[in-house]
Amino acid sequence: METFAFAPAYELPVWPFTPPPELGSTKTVRHPIVIVGAGPSGLTLACDLARRGVRAVLLDEDDTVGVRGASSRGICYAQKSLEIFERLGICERIAAKGITWSFGRTFSGAQEVYNFNLQADSVSKQPPFINLQQFYVEWFLVERILELGRTDMRWKSRVTRVEPLSDGVRIEVETPAGRYTMEADRLIDATGANSPIRTQLGIEAHASRSTDRWCISDVRFSKPLPAERWTWVDAPFNEGRGVWQHLMADGVWRIDYQMPEDCDTARISQPEVAGARLRAQLGPDVAFEFVWIGPYGYRDHLLDSFRHGHVFFIGDAAHVVSPFGARGGNSGIQDAANLGWKLALVAQGQAGDALLDSYDAERQPAAKQNLQVTSRSARFLAPRSPAEHTLRRAVVALAACHPFARALVNTGRMSVANDYPAAPQLPEGGRSVQNLPLRWADGRETTLMQLLADGTRCIGLWWAPARAEAKAAVDATVSLPLRLLAIGGDSGLPTLQADEKLARHLGIHDAGGFVLVRPDAYRAATLPHATPAAIATALRTALAHDTTP
């Protein structure tokens, strides 16, 4: 039997545990914001707050990145996440290390039945996707957080108990140097799918577990293949079951094989067995080495509410979906970006607690939508009855010659920036605004993310306002977190050049039109004929200020 080699293990960074002042003190310290869990969502939130100048405590039970060594979990970072990383200042590093892609192909047997190019709908500076092992993203976030110097990073610090108080949360922490208690005005649970905080508080997660089984092989080989997302509904080299193939950093391919439901997970992940599968896929002459092999089954859960008093749930602690479409990690990162600016404005006294309720009102429906989308993909990939097999066979057969059926082939619908439903703070609902390249009137280049990276303010884009109106609007919003910018015209406001891409993306073409963009690059309001009073009202509405006269 052929034997297979493993690459040398990754050397991941380790950060020191520093005993915090609470240890050895009898005084209970109260912190405004405590985040528990330094995974992608907790780190993104800490980094987002730090970028806004807001201090937070971040606790993590480990002292490194990644889970179980270098086993990569998430690999695909979607455009909205990349735009967030751009604002935080790590996107260039991610792009330099990762694999940029936008093209996907789906095969049935040896035949291509479907393909897509996500670049077609993009006007962003960021690509549709970059693939990168999750531990690199966490690594870059930690280094950026340390550089920003606003976050109290506490490694080797495990939360053993939380106790809701009338005005905050009491937190018990275990460290290598002993235990201590502290309090927080607000606690953010980013401890992941098995959140002990959620369990301790007795919050129902509505969990369900799939019987579908998969086995990941992260592997390095010399065969030149395009940097595209390839999926097989029924691969001839995997006994007619599904296969995923994706390139990550360092020349490592993530190949994910669907296994029989009743498989022996220990056996199918043995190097000889996994190696035989790869040999069948790559052919006899391709040399390869394993980086990691891991069997898994997926599950899902969704909390009814992402806010419980002074405790907020983000990322996997709040929602877990099947992996098809990369909607797990990306939605955690986007949870963090949704909550970050709200916590910052509350900390700065520019918004009230009601704004924090909008985190749940926006991200819970987003998670619900992601659960529906990923569940449909999972069901296409693992039919549950003879009838479902028959229907899938029909879809795949028709897809080979009829374009309409290709739309039914579902090997995952890639992560998008979810729209938000209409709500008091979002009367028209919310839609993400892409990171458009822009130009100041004097020709200097900028982007929407660069504009948003400067402080925590909404941006008002106003098409060629009249000079007197612009002055009146500045006066009407002087105490509010708003940066008013003109698009063309001669208003006296800081002015960006009129741009057809921008106008089309935001659906505004005429002078007097106005779009309010939130700090998370979601559109909060569109005013076809803006007035200073209407702008001030739209802003107060978006910030959940009490607007009753």
Next chain:
Amino acid sequence: MITEPRIPDPDGFYAALLAAHEGLSEAQSADLNARLVLLLANQCGDQAVLLACIRAATEDPTTTRTP
């Protein structure tokens, strides 16, 4: 969902449908029907009508007949 007759030659259509199934095993017939349903669904192309048709097909007319 239209329930008034619209097929110009009902007997001819039915005969063609039977002819397509002739000589097929149960599994092959099921595959044929599934492909046919998908092709017809795309001819319709109206989400509300498709969902109404699924509902109507789910209710077995022999047990839910109204006078």
